[in-house]
Amino acid sequence: MRTPGTRPIVSDIGILSGEADQSLDTARQVSSESDGRQMVYLETYGCQMNVSDSEIVASVLRGSGFGLTRDPDSADVVLINTCAIRENAEQKVRRRLETFRSRKQKRAPDLKLGVLGCMAERLREKLLDEEKLVDLVVGPDAYRDLPNLLDASLESGQSAVNVQLSKEETYADISPVRYDSNGVSAFVSIMRGCDNMCSFCVVPFTRGRERSRPTASILDECAKLVDAGYREVTVLGQNVNSYRDGVNGQSVSFAELLHRISLLSPDLRIRYSTSHPKDCSDELLHVHRERDNVCNFIHLPVQHGNTAMLERMRRTYSREEYLALVERARRIVPGLALSTDIIAGFCGETEEEHRDTLSLMEAVRYDHAFNFIYSERPGTYASKKYEDDVPEEVKKRRLSEIIELQSAHSLESNQRDVGRVLRVLVEGPSRKSDEQLCGRTDSNKMVVFDDAGFVKGQYVDVRVERCTSATLLGTAVSSGANKLEASSPATTVGAPQ
Ligand code: SAH
Ligand code: SF4
Numbered sequence: 416m417r418t419p420g421t422r423p424i425v426s427d428i429g430i431l432s433g434e435a436d437q438s439l440d441t442a443r444q445v446s447s448e449s450d451g452r453q454m455v456y457l458e459t460y461g462c463q464m465n466v467s468d469s470e471i472v473a474s475v476l477r478g479s480g481f482g483l484t485r486d487p488d489s490a491d492v493v494l495i496n497t498c499a500i501r502e503n504a505e506q507k508v509r510r511r512l513e514t515f516r517s518r519k520q521k522r523a524p525d526l527k528l529g530v531l532g533c534m535a536e537r538l539r540e541k542l543l544d545e546e547k548l549v550d551l552v553v554g555p556d557a558y559r560d561l562p563n564l565l566d567a568s569l570e571s572g573q574s575a576v577n578v579q580l581s582k583e584e585t586y587a588d589i590s591p592v593r594y595d596s597n598g599v600s601a602f603v604s605i606m607r608g609c610d611n612m613c614s615f616c617v618v619p620f621t622r623g624r625e626r627s628r629p630t631a632s633i634l635d636e637c638a639k640l641v642d643a644g645y646r647e648v649t650v651l652g653q654n655v656n657s658y659r660d661g662v663n664g665q666s667v668s669f670a671e672l673l674h675r676i677s678l679l680s681p682d683l684r685i686r687y688s689t690s691h692p693k694d695c696s697d698e699l700l701h702v703h704r705e706r707d708n709v710c711n712f713i714h715l716p717v718q719h720g721n722t723a724m725l726e727r728m729r730r731t732y733s734r735e736e737y738l739a740l741v742e743r744a745r746r747i748v749p750g751l752a753l754s755t756d757i758i759a760g761f762c763g764e765t766e767e768e769h770r771d772t773l774s775l776m777e778a779v780r781y782d783h784a785f786n787f788i789y790s791e792r793p794g795t796y797a798s799k800k801y802e803d804d805v806p807e808e809v810k811k812r813r814l815s816e817i818i819e820l821q822s823a824h825s826l827e828s829n830q831r832d833v834g835r836v837l838r839v840l841v842e843g844p845s846r847k848s849d850e851q852l853c854g855r856t857d858s859n860k861m862v863v864f865d866d867a868g869f870v871k872g873q874y875v876d877v878r879v880e881r882c883t884s885a886t887l888l889g890t891a892v893s894s895g896a897n898k899l900e901a902s903s904p905a906t907t908v909g910a911p912q
């Protein structure tokens with residue numbers, strides 16, 4: 416076992432992110448040379464949890480003396496943090512692996528190629544033995560072991576695997592290296608794994624059992640982010656609102672955790688992803704209502720609009736229960752924005768059942784939605800018990816109907832904001848023009864407006880003048896007080912008024 420720091424630590428993190436914060440990343444000397452260190456290039460696919468995991472991987476590697484580089488051509492080690500959620504996500508990764516393998520064969524025989532994350536967990540030794548694609552396979556709970564595995568592989572030339580899942584690992588004590596961050600918003604993982612076993616989903620198999628990170632370590636990380644100038648955190652988990660930490664006989668719920676984070680600073684906005692409707696409690700909704708810096712936005716995946724389909728999907732709620740939840744959420748939290756995930760063409764879906772999804776969308780009128788074609792995943796309940804029997808063209812047509820309807824609803828939602836003054840957290844220059852800035856509203860809408868000398872991380876009040884279905888366009892009317900609003904020192908959570 417190698418102890419951390421036996422290699423010289425000269426961080427090249429300045430190359431990776433000009434805005435990396437100093438308190439989280441104390442060894443921040445910029446070096447363009449590898450100083451004899453093995454240099455690692457890390458590429459990430461999949462969800463926000465994977466992005467957050469890559470920040471942990473970067474921290475573990477750097478703590479063991481590896482260097483990080485943005486240039487795959489100069490790397491000694493290439494690691495791909497992968498996603499297995501749908502077939503096409505895996506195909507994308509395979510194509511990337513092929514590219515690196517061919518580079519290794521033609522030009523860089525010593526290059527080590529590693530697969531991390533959900534595909535590593537799903538395919539395990541198959542990636543090494545049958546497909547001979549890679550040298551290293553490391554699952555999401557084994558990142559602490561990565562330096563040892565890499566050392567072993569670099570020294571012996573052998574391949575190395577650790578896909579052990581854990582019931583405890585939360586990486587609570589590891590300070591993530593925020594190498595792709597804009598310096599304004601950061602991800603903070605608060606729980607890992609999922610116990611829900613939705614019949615279509617591979618995540619419980621790739622991420623293991625649910626476990627929550629200790630509250631104190633989460634608050635500590637968020638406080639450091641505030642000190643480092645961050646203005647927004649998105650707390651993450653596969654089923655984030657089932658978070659529960661039990662210490663000394665006292666239990667901290669997700670609602671209580673959000674409340675405590677919200678007290679750290681009135682300037683810090685809080686979001687979360689991804690929540691499950693079964694855990695969207697009234698206590699949580701009251702935190703949204705009472706704490707100005709807990710955003711008025713919930714991503715609340717429904718997956719389908721028909722109760723029989725929801726049962727087959729094992730989602731644990733009916734259409735009626737979901738609609739009642741939406742009604743309750745909007746009553747408790749006025750102006751609440753909602754987004755969702757929807758799957759088209761799941762096993763046995765009839766035309767009528769598909770129309771129920773469309774009618775549920777009409778009933779809810781989401782501000783935004785992520786829509787997917789069902790993709791059978793080996794090992795899941797659905798793959799064993801149901802037939803993937805909706806023809807591909809029918810799946811595609813149903814998906815396009817869902818997308819079309821959502822575009823109309825997104826446009827409608829944005830049009831309602833035209834004429835309003837909304838507070839925007841500046842993230843940086845807009846993608847299209849350096850003379851314009853962009854940032855998000857509390858409800859997670861992207862706003863583009865002329866740069867009048869504002870800086871990243873500042874709150875700016877913007878009058879919305881026009882919109883598309885994806886973006887609001889407007890003009891700044893003030894610089895904002897750099898406060899969300901005077902925050903009251905509330906001590907109880909969720910007490911109905
Ligand atoms: N934990 C989150 C979602 C994780 S996966 C939740 O429960 O909401 C993100 C989304 O991918 C899911 O919400 C679902 O809509 C979609 N998804 C998951 N498995 C899928 C599959 N086999 N085929 C198509 N879409 C899938
Ligand atoms: Fe997958 Fe369901 Fe868990 Fe979400 S809640 S990760 S869809 S099993």
Ligand code: F3S
Pocket residue numbers: 460461462463464465497498499500532533617618621622
């Ligand atoms: Fe993909 Fe794994 Fe996230 S399967 S969606 S990277 S949890």
